[in-house]
Amino acid sequence: MSTFSYIKGLGFHVPERIYTNTDLEKIVDTNDEWITSRTGIKQRHVVEDETCHDLAYEASLKALQEAGMEAEELTHVIVATFTGDMPIPSTSCLLMERLGIKNIAAMDLSAACSGFVYAVEVARALINLDPTAKILVCGAEVVTSRVNWEDRSTCVLFGDGAGAAVMVAGTGDESGKILDTLVRADGNHGMNLTVKGGGSAYSYKAGDTVGVENFVEMQGREIYKHAVRSMTSISNEILKRQGLSIDDVDVLLPHQANMRIIEAVGKKLGILREKVFANVDKYGNTSAASIPIALADARESGFIKDGDLVLLATFGGGLTWGSSLIQF
Known part of the structure; x- marks a missing residue:
């Protein structure tokens, strides 16, 4: 009997x-109508004193609790992030210590917004x-720091x-079975979405002024087109590889970047809204945290029910993109 990877517990x-x-109207020249009509976003959560690993720790406790496991049972910790506490030590090591x-x-x-799906593929491998491995996969971001x-x-x-x-091996039909995962990248378009500051190509010395290169810079029109195209194509590819069609999918759970992108991907795939x-x-x-937050939220709220086939689709800087099929 084939061994599959399973999601045993979720938390956010x-x-x-x-x-x-x-x-935000008090911070920058914008207004609610402009933001809502272009993005669908009404609010966002912003850290005060918390760090990236603080957020990861709280989410991990919930995932472990749902999995009925203790942290001591884990064999691996993978954290997908581009806004970790610091370059060294890694956020995963800080999370372990916590x-x-x-x-x-x-x-x-590091795969930006695609990071969690990339991490799931690494965990599957x-x-x-x-098959005795028990892996904590976390997507955690303090994007507002960038x-x-x-x-x-x-x-x-x-x-x-x-x-x-929390991911583990299994051979049966338990809930959370990962049927397949695909990940892709194209560095030719990478400079359309960047955070350059601090890298060796944009190094700095003590006393330098912080510049715009330290923050997210994005060519919005190009990113929109590539996001819709790539998430649609890889979703169709993974369905075809599994001998399935979009009609077999109970829930499409896309990267939560922008409501226009979400609606465009759904429309191109031909799935009911x-x-x-x-x-x-x-x-x-929330970048790499987007997919796991949405997955845990959808499961907790009952949007994803037992027996549902869930299609994940994601896209991020690099440029990177990916898809997973999960049977709950």
């Missing part, structure tokens, strides 16, 4: 502080190598948060 956490669109565990594998993964609050085209889009999943999960209005774009 967002900061308490909320920035509404009205709050969870009170050591002497297991830990690593951060590790479980295939060792937002230029003077740039109204980007600062209105993002929020902070974390989502986590009532099957498409969206919570971008409440949380904004």
